[in-house]
Amino acid sequence: MENPKVLIYDGSFSGFLTTIYKIFEEGLHVANIQNKREVQKGLFSETVTVLTQTHKARRVWEGIQKKSHAAMKAIYFAYLSETKGIELMLYQYIRSMYAGSQQVSEDGIEEINLKIQQYSRMVAREKHRIEAVANFQISKDQVYFSTVAPYFNVLPLISKYYRSKYKGQEFIIYDSKRKYAIHYNLTTVEIISLELSSQAFVQDVSNNNIKALIYNNSYPQLTNEPRIPYCNERRAV
Template sequence: MTGLLCCVFRAFQFKEFDALISVNAHDQSGLFDENIIVASNESHAERVWQGLKLKVSPLGLRNFYYTFLAENTVAFQHLFNFSIYAFSSQKNIDHDFGHQDVLAIAQWAKQVGREKHRMEAFVRFKKCKDGLFLSLIRPDFNVLPLIERHFKSRYQDQRWLIYDEKRKFGIYYDLKNVHQVFMDAHVIDENIENGFSQNFSIELDDEEVLYDQLWKDYFNSVNITARRNLKLHVQYVPKRYWRYMNEKAL
């Protein structure tokens, strides 16, 4: 985020508003294009962010942050263009959906928000021998910063760790605070690449297998086979989330 905001700062500093944002310094969109590496500068980024607060509503800032968490170069370009438009306009641009960048940010934020809610719904924990509740996830977008508050509020009385296999970091709650942690997920789950995860190689609590089976039995008991509608089921619970869910495990 700091780097992106510094690109906006530089654009106004040198009046270069048609820049193409890239996360790779070696990317080139044309033979004669000039690549400029913009160094991260906290004070420059803070000036831009405070300026956006004056030009954009809290909802607009939220959408800006959500779009950034999409971790997509196209989304970053829209954020850059949106910032230029916001600072250049004399009006509030939050609802100017006729502008492609305003519309794009709203759409990206909606996708990231949907992924956030799905992670909050579909994360399943395994209880380890030491009492830690552990879950491995692989969301499409970087939603760990967004789901932290939900899990801290909901599971205040137990230690838990939610680890993002794709981005190689996790959030750990120690009954007081939430910390970022870094580790090798393959040490925990050697079957990550198989598609169905949560088959942990670490020692689980003795009752974990029992609770796992109880959950599967409950799922089977409330399921009405005659009314099975796989198409509708996949619409509400896409297959890429099944790997987190005990009742879907092979």
């Protein structure tokens, strides 16, 4: 038997789905799946770095959709819980959807299923909490701005709610724990990696042209990495 592999991906949901595709396609024996920012080497495991490929991620997601719409939500929400070891647990859950009953029983899939449903519900509750408590200020350039610090990574889930609540209004929501923001520009939603280093800025949004500050790399209070086009990850697009 081949040595078990530790698969390392870029930390995105599409990257995770690409990893699932690679495992199935190559029949890999998996020891673990790890975000590249949290890599821990195993004593007897080889590491394999997986490059994100959207078309492969989409194929996995569409396959899951054909099996179960409920599973789609459970998988995505549980993934956003950022629970340690969630990637391997989700891989086992997804594999069980295609495996026979004997395989499912051996893997203790019932316990895994219960945990995934639990994590999914926790993320759903946090999504609703953030939607209820987020406070917005209006910047000088007429952008609604809010800073939040959710327990789980729920920013990808809340833009639809605010696009409906503030129809025709541009907004930016910043996650101070994970150092990124979502920006709705009235056409699309982008994910912006940045770090707000000044509490004074956050507290005095009304006197700032926030878009210019965020997108200007030379502004000393912000470190702005290249912008990443936001995609609806539940569709793996």
